[in-house]
Amino acid sequence: MTQPRDAAPGRLTGSPTWTQWALIALLSVGLAVPFHLAGIPAAFLVGPLLAGILVSTNGGNVRVPALPFLIGQSVVGSMIAHSIDADIVRTFLDGWPLFLGTVASILVFSSIVGWVMTRLQILPGTTAVWGTSPGAATPMMLMAGEFGDDARYVAFMQYLRVVFVAITAAVISGFWLNPHAGPAPSRPLIHPLDWLAFGETMAIAIAAALLGRRLKIPGGGFLVPLVVGTVMQVSGLVRIELPEPLLVVSYAMLGISVGLSFTRTVVIHALRAFVPIAASTVALISFCGGLAYILHRTLGIDPLSAYLATSPGGLDSVGIIAASAKVDVPFVMALQTFRLFVVLAVGPTIARLIARATARRTT
DSSP states (O other), X not given: OOOOOOOOOOTTTTOOHHHHHHHHHHHHXXXXXXXXXXXXXXXXXXXXXXXXXXXXXXXXXXOOOHHHHHHHHHHHHHHHHHTOOHHHHHHHHHTHHHHHHHHHHHHHHHHHHHHHHHHTTSSSTTHHHHHHSTTOHHHHHHHHHHTTSOHHHHHHHHHHHHHHHHHHHHHIIIIISOTTXXXXXXXXXXXXXXXXXXXXXXXXXXXXXXXXXXXXOTTHHHHXXXXXXXXXXXXXXXXXXXXXXXXXXXHHHHHHHHHHTOOHHHHHHHHHTHHHHHHHHHHHHHHHHHHHHHHHHHHOOOHHHHHHHHOOSOHHHHHHHHHHSSSOHHHHXXXXXXXXXXXXXXXXXHHHHHHHHHHHHHO
């Protein structure tokens, strides 16, 4: 995910490494904890990401070492694998034509939006294609960097949409369709740990991540642990066990790594492009809302389940909201999970096709 730097001198220029890391730690905690308490999704990633941006744009030059970053990728991939169980697989198998049609529609629309933004050169290269990919914020950010696009802009687009989607979904579930649902339950940071299952989880995750890196699979540090963990958990071979503090640290590693790659030039460009990026986000959310309405009217799926299932937010944030509302959780998570795998499978191909088409039109 290394990006070319255009750093300008700042207050931290020439500061010792330990001073910069101490500041990053303080800022990460100071931002993430209030975000978490306020119910902002992916708070422990967004807070450190902002901390990294603040340090980098003020002359900082530290970087997250390769091994901790790879372990962070493997843990996040395993975390998503943990959310996929046999009920979700059965729900998908029972209704796969519906899922396929819905996901294909969302993917086509998001690709059109990405193509338009690429043609208008709102963001460099095919960055907009990765940024508009629905419901896969962290993996799209990781894969874009490995494919040579600018992960910084992808992070800006993806997490802006995560916030938009989470707010919209929370408003719908809390004030319109289910006003008495109450706040989403949160897992405690410290809970009893099955050390044997945890050891197996980490051994599989790290081995899979190293295999993905050795085979030079784009995003392999994330994708291979996700696929291997899913297969092994659904088949009953292992039970994925990850303590909450490790998830927090892993999210922080990924957020800090992306944040430290930002520069003043990138921040200024992203803010200048805020209006078209926000417009593309609203367009994608509205399109998915239209699909939810069709599912509700034609198949009788309750409105909130349909909205959460089609919503282009992150799998984790949608799952939290779904768990606190009276919805069909297996249906919601099956559609969200299937879309995640489809986006991961075809996202790189779509990005390359759009890049080639755009290059032909501009030559």
